[in-house]
Amino acid sequence: MAEPLDDATMARAVELAAYGLGTTSPNPVVGCVILDASGAPAGEGFHARRGGPHAEVVALRAAGVRARGGTAYVTLEPCDHTGSTGPCTEALLAAGIARVVYAVADPNPVAAGGADRLRGHGVEVEQGLLAEEAERVNAAWLTSVRLGRTHVTWKFAATLDGRSAAADGTSKWITSPEAREDVHRLRARADAIIAGIGTILADDPLLTARPPETGARREPPLRVVVDTGARTPATARVLDGSAPTLLAIAATTETTLDAGLLRLPYRPDGLDLHALLRELRGRGVVSAILEGGPTLAGAFLREGLIDRVVGYVAPALLGSGRAALGQAGVSTITGIHSLVYEEVSLIGPDLRLIARPAPKEK
Known part of the structure; x- marks a missing residue:
């Protein structure tokens, strides 16, 4: 004992x-x-x-x-x-x-x-x-050993009423510098950062960990873009060479983009995300931060592929605009995706919430 x-x-x-x-x-x-x-x-x-x-x-x-x-x-x-x-x-x-x-x-x-x-x-x-x-x-x-796939943390930033952008699409900056600095620490601990093509076209993000954490990390996190039709512009900052980048595209998509490509099966609702995470695990990616927009986040949640949620909630209200989460396969309250809080803390003026899926009832 x-x-x-x-x-x-x-x-x-x-x-x-x-x-x-x-x-x-x-x-x-x-x-x-x-x-x-x-x-x-x-x-x-x-x-x-x-x-x-x-x-x-x-x-x-x-x-x-x-x-x-x-x-x-x-x-x-x-x-x-x-x-x-x-x-x-x-x-x-x-x-x-x-x-x-x-x-x-x-x-x-x-x-x-x-x-x-x-x-x-x-x-x-x-x-x-x-x-x-x-x-x-x-x-x-x-998770990577037991399930044979990459572990996924969905990170989002939103106002107190759950908006990730204003009605005109602007979102810079909802949360504080302290919260954004914390996001970079979160990224630096991950093997990959995943975003969707919508985020790339709308915001042209770098998807890097800045500044890098001190320590023994050998390379920056892999940048993964879920881009079914290979629409990523050749001038996109994720292709700037400052970190490795992988474009996940449909197996039948033709492209002349000079980038690392991962061809995946295409289904009526988009790329096979299970296949994406298996392929990433095969490349040594144990952990990933999902930073895509609401559509991609909803798709991962529908498929049961979100293992942890880290939310940064600003003390602000918009009343309209883009929601942080899109369609997640819930049509009635009995289908709700239940979570368990692990940590609630203040990061600057913002609230950081860390939660995991609640254990399923046997």
């Missing part, structure tokens, strides 16, 4: 894991804390970059000889395979760790099995401590 010390130590491991967001993809974020045999803190670490040492190895190095007979708290089941680094199970065993407490089982069949390996060598192993918190911080990677 978990004790208060266990909870507090795993909470620290979850906090450490978050430091790796934006720099470890396509690998998970993981945090680890080592307590010595007496229960005193001995070392801690997190997975900081793709190809770098895993959290357990970093924490064990910090702990040194004090790790022997101690306990390791890890947010994800220690891996039992050799990739760009060796198995974490071997490192834990070599250090003489007596007990391992981990939050979430590794769903990747290639890396799973670490808990059984440790038990087989006499290590006491416990699973599930603060699992919900650990799942949340690693939600993008877990």
Whole structure:
């Protein structure tokens, strides 16, 4: 049974894991804390970059000889395979760790099995401590492994009455500089930024993370334009070369655009978005920010492809104009897309709301 010390130590491991967001993809974020045999803190670490040492190895190095007979708290089941680094199970065993407490089982069949390996060598192993918190911080990677597609966060900015633009189409700026700066931090942690052709034609956005976060990110987020008919102008800023860009077009569309193209099946209601996210995952895109207009956001929501919502709500009213969300497949109240708030906070004068789809009733 978990004790208060266990909870507090795993909470620290979850906090450490978050430091790796934006720099470890396509690998998970993981945090680890080592307590010595007496229960005193001995070392801690997190997975900081793709190809770098895993959290357990970093924490064990910090702990040194004090790790022997101690306990390791890890947010994800220690891996039992050799990739760009060796198995974490071997490192834990070599250090003489007596007990391992981990939050979430590794769903990747290639890396799973670490808990059984440790038990087989006499290590006491416990699973599930603060699992919900650990799942949340690693939600993008877990979605990508479990569902085989990219995890999607829909970001929107709106007035208090839900308008993303005025009646004449103007929308610059609804939210504050503080909110816009926060959006760039959000972008910098993602592998891709997705927008629709309507947004490209209306606003000509750069879709970049500015300024880039400090840290170990190796490249800027991929810019993805959902553009069924390849209508993106050759002069569009998303094609400026400052970041990689991919145009998702219908398989039958002909174009002379000099850009990366992803040809997808076309359905009566638009491109196959499930295929888009599978293809992106195959290219190493674990997490994406959806910044398209209301039509594209509604299409993703209809298909059940929005995993998180981050909304920036300005203390202002328009009374008319474009809604933040378009048709989402709801014709009656029983079809409502229910969410659960995870965070409500002020960003400058604006309200930031973070929510996830509510668990479906069984």
